[in-house]
Structure formats: structure tokens, C-alpha cells
Amino acid sequence: MRTVLLVLVAIVAWTLSPPPAFAKPFFSDGYLGLTQEELRAKLGPPNKVRTMTAALRIYIYYSFEEWEHVLREQLPDAVGEDVYLYVRDKTNVRYSFQYAVEKKPNSDTPALIVKLVEVEFLSPDPLTGSVEGPVAVPLAVPLVKLPTLVPEFRPSLADDAPAYRSNLFVILVQNEVSQEARRLIKDRHRDEYDWSLSYRLYTAEVLPSRLSLNDTMNRLEIAVDSMQLIKDHHKLTHEAMTNPYSARAASLPPSPEPPQKMIPKPRYAP
Numbered sequence: 001m002r003t004v005l006l007v008l009v010a011i012v013a014w015t016l017s018p019p020p021a022f023a024k025p026f027f028s029d030g031y032l033g034l035t036q037e038e039l040r041a042k043l044g045p046p047n048k049v050r051t052m053t054a055a056l057r058i059y060i061y062y063s064f065e066e067w068e069h070v071l072r073e074q075l076p077d078a079v080g081e082d083v084y085l086y087v088r089d090k091t092n093v094r095y096s097f098q099y100a101v102e103k104k105p106n107s108d109t110p111a112l113i114v115k116l117v118e119v120e121f122l123s124p125d126p127l128t129g130s131v132e133g134p135v136a137v138p139l140a141v142p143l144v145k146l147p148t149l150v151p152e153f154r155p156s157l158a159d160d161a162p163a164y165r166s167n168l169f170v171i172l173v174q175n176e177v178s179q180e181a182r183r184l185i186k187d188r189h190r191d192e193y194d195w196s197l198s199y200r201l202y203t204a205e206v207l208p209s210r211l212s213l214n215d216t217m218n219r220l221e222i223a224v225d226s227m228q229l230i231k232d233h234h235k236l237t238h239e240a241m242t243n244p245y246s247a248r249a250a251s252l253p254p255s256p257e258p259p260q261k262m263i264p265k266p267r268y269a270p
Contacts, residue, residue: 026178027197029117029152029222033180036099036112039082046082050096051075079112085131088149091139092122092131100184115184117222119150138204140216143244146201150220155199159248162227164238170201170211172243173227181224189229198225210252211244 026033034042049067050059059081062071067080084095096119099112121139122131146153155161155172162173174197181195200221208215230238242249 025114026181026184026224027174027176028154029197031097031114031117031152031222032184032197032224033178034114036082036114039097039114043084046097047085048083049080050083051080089145091141091145091149092124093149094120094122094131096120102183113183115224117152119153119220119222121149121218138218140204140218142214142216143201143211144213146217146220152222153199153220155245156243157245157247159243159246161243161246162230163241163243164230164234165207165211165241166237166239167207168202170207170241170244171225171230171238172199172201172245173225173230174198184224187229189226189233193226193229195224195226198223200225210242210249212249212254213244215244 024033025031030042031039040046045064047064048061049064050061052059061083062080072080079099079101081099082097084097086093086095095117097114098116098118100115102111102113104111121141123137123139124131125137141149147155156174158175161175164171164173176197177194178197182190185195200223201217202219202221203215203217205216242252
């Protein structure tokens with residue numbers, strides 16, 4: 001009788017207890033710093049799990065059930081990325097969450113912490129209408145639509161918000177700094193700098209000298225960067241630019257068209 005009473009008391013206490021709270025993410029994006037368990041509790045199980053092959057940006061996609069019940073044990077060193085697919089404003093949006101491996105005290109099972117969120121905009125296959133596959137066709141999206149397609153993307157509107165361009169991408173460093181974010185950094189300068197929330201914008205086209213909200217991007221990363229580290233160590237590869245979401249950028253005239261080179265005419269013998 002006493003055992004039954006204790007069981008009933010435990011069930012009542014469990015029922016009345018509040019649900020466990022999510023760990024606080026490092027930044028306002030709501031993802032960076034969450035464990036894999038916390039992310040899946042927040043978003044549900046992923047649509048797919050993917051791993052990268054030897055080729056750059058070529059992935060193998062698995063169903064969630066196949067990864068959890070078979071492949072995760074067979075590929076112990078592979079860290080799968082959780083993939084979620086959404087359709088927003090008639091646009092296919094794919095989120096991929098990359099994890100950092102962190103040892104847990106008194107446990108042989110490491111913790112997986114979200115270190116980067118990649119968001120891709122995809123064109124469906126004209127024959128099948130599907131966007132799934134190892135190689136997807138990117139969709140060019142104007143900057144003005146990014147906050148609608150990616151609600152977590154809330155860039156600063158300040159004129160002096162730091163922005164940098166390289167030959168591959170644009171970095172928008174936000175004014176949010178987190179000491180906990182150092183856990184995601186592997187750079188040898190990790191403890192020398194403050195680390196901030198940043199957005200990295202990628203395009204398949206050549207980046208213009210100035211960005212306007214009509215220019216297009218194919219991919220967005222929610223990441224961690226340091227403005228001072230860029231200034232100190234990446235001057236040759238990262239050029240300071242005007243924040244494209246600021247009022248100053250909107251007031252600038254359009255970028256001049258690059259000069260057209262004439263095709264030389266061949267000379268023929270008389």
C-alpha cells in the first residue's frame with residue numbers, strides 16, 4: 001500500500017511540475033548555443049539529416065529514421081546536420097544546423113551544440129518539382145525579402161553597423177556580444193576578442209562594389225564573428241562597406257556600370 005501511495009505521489013508531482021525550460025541561446029537568433037536535443041524539442045524532428053562528402057558543398061541526405069536507428073552508430077565520427085524544409089512566400093527555404101562537439105563531464109557521450117545555421121533558397125526541379133537532392137539549384141533572392149523569408153534574420157539598420165565584403169560573401173556584424181559564444185570558436189585568437197552575432201550573405205554572382213536591397217543572395221549563414229579580429233587580421237581579404245540595410249545605403253546613387261570592353265576586330269591581310 002505504501003509503495004502504491006509513493007508512486008501516486010510521484011505521478012502527481014510530475015504532472016504538476018512545470019515543463020523543463022530551454023537553455024538560453026547565445027544570441028537573439030534563438031539557435032546558436034542550443035544543444036541538439038533542445039533544438040529538436042523546439043522545432044521537432046528534422047526532415048532530413050545530411051553529411052558532407054569529400055567534394056565541397058556536396059551532401060548525402062538521409063531520412064531522420066535511417067540516421068537515428070542505423071547510420072548514427074555506423075558512422076560514429078560523422079556529425080550529421082539537421083535539415084528542415086519550409087515554404088515561405090512561395091519560396092523553398094532550407095535550414096541546416098551544424099554542430100560543435102563538446103565534452104560533457106562524467107560522460108562518454110559528447111554534447112552537440114549549434115554553431116552555425118545555414119539557410120538556402122532553392123529552385124524546384126522543373127520536372128519533378130522537388131528541391132531535395134545532393135545538388136540543389138540555388139534561387140536568387142533580393143536582400144529586401146530576406147527578413148520575410150528568414151524571420152531570425154534581423155539586421156541592424158544603423159548607418160555605422162559594421163559590414164564587410166570579400167570576393168565570396170558579405171558579413172554583417174551585429175551589436176550583440178556573448179561571452180558564451182567563445183565555446184563555438186576554434187580560432188587561436190578566441191580569448192583575445194569579443195564575439196558577436198553575424199550574418200554572412202553569399203551570392204552566385206559577382207558582388208558589386210556597393211549593395212542595395214535590390215541585389216540578390218542565394219544563401220545566408222547565421223554565425224559568430226569578431227569585428228576587431230577582422231580589422232586586425234583580415235584587412236587584405238575583407239573590405240569595409242556601407243551597411244546595405246541602413247538609410248545611408250538607400251540614399252547613395254546606384255553603382256556605376258562597369259565599362260564595357262570592346263571585342264577587338266581581327267586584321268586581315270590585304
